[in-house]
Amino acid sequence: MHLIQLNHECLLHLFSFLDKDSRRSLSLTCHQLRDVFLDPCLWSLLHFSSPCQLRRDNFVLGPSLRYLTICWYSSRVLKVCNIEDWLKSSFQKDICSKHESVVSTFMSHVCQMCPNLFSLTLSGCGHINDQDVISLLRSCRKLCRLHLENCVRITDCSLEGVVAHGDSLAELKVDFCRNVTQAGLQAVAEKRPDIQLSAERSAGMIPDSKPERRVPLRRVLHKVLQFS
Template identity: 60%
Template sequence: MHITQLNRECLLHLFSFLDKDSRKSLAATCSQLHAVFEDPALWPLLHFRSLTELRKDNFRLGPALRSLSICWHSSRVQVCSVEDWLKSALQRSLCSRHESLVSDFLLQVCDRCPNLTSVTLSGCGHVTDDCLARLLRCCPRLRALRLENCARVTNRTLVAV
């Protein structure tokens, strides 16, 4: 028996055991498996360990997403937490390469993931109150918002909550 002879529910179950990269690799083998990869039911949880993962095409955003975690732990996080006027030219250059990456990603989440219930952001130094306020408005089922090392978040986010 070949894997493509399994029904869709079995394929979704098999895909659920794979990480994002492995899912993408398996999906590249044939159109039937790619259709399973595209199924929103496969994507209730997304966890990103680096900002470069947000740029990959190895996941799908959709109404099935319930939990989102972006946890970026590196020496660059310290640079993002420094006030702009205190940054050196090199530090500003580092930040400019990824400054809007998380915010732009969260705007996509706002548009595609209305059933989101939990968001964790750690080390996302460029996320702003306005971005989080929009997320709160667009995701009415959001019950948990965890923020750590998000230097630009102020009391305005508490007011939005």
């Protein structure tokens, strides 16, 4: 029996064992396999290990997506993306300009196309901001788990969004997010006691400072050592 003689359900099952690149390569062989590749049912889980992977055409976004993970473990995150914008050199700003809107743009597509998202993990996404999180909470009303790790632009505004729009949220993690405060965490704990809340190191880290504000040298050195 030839591969394409299998019915659609069997082909979907076979595709489920392949990674994204292999699925796409196989889909280019004939129209029937292309239809399998484009079936939203195949794409209930997506994992990305860098922003550049979000620009590829080796996956499909759709209403079947339930689990989404974007984890970027890179020295670039610590040494470039995590630095306040006003402290960045022109070289660092140039590096960031090539990818700073990639995750936010991708998340806007998720908001539009994936209303049944159940779990989202964002780690090392230094350019994700509060509005990205709030838009997601408003659009994906079935979101039950939200894990944010080392996302430096996330502030208490995202926590306020959780209280206001995270109706289905049962688990929230905001680990190593330095601009989240203890007051913001306490507000979530009081207003949404049903949410399992975790915030490793977040409220104890040194928050960003404004350009016009003079920061003691000791605190600057402390922050440099944290991310070196």
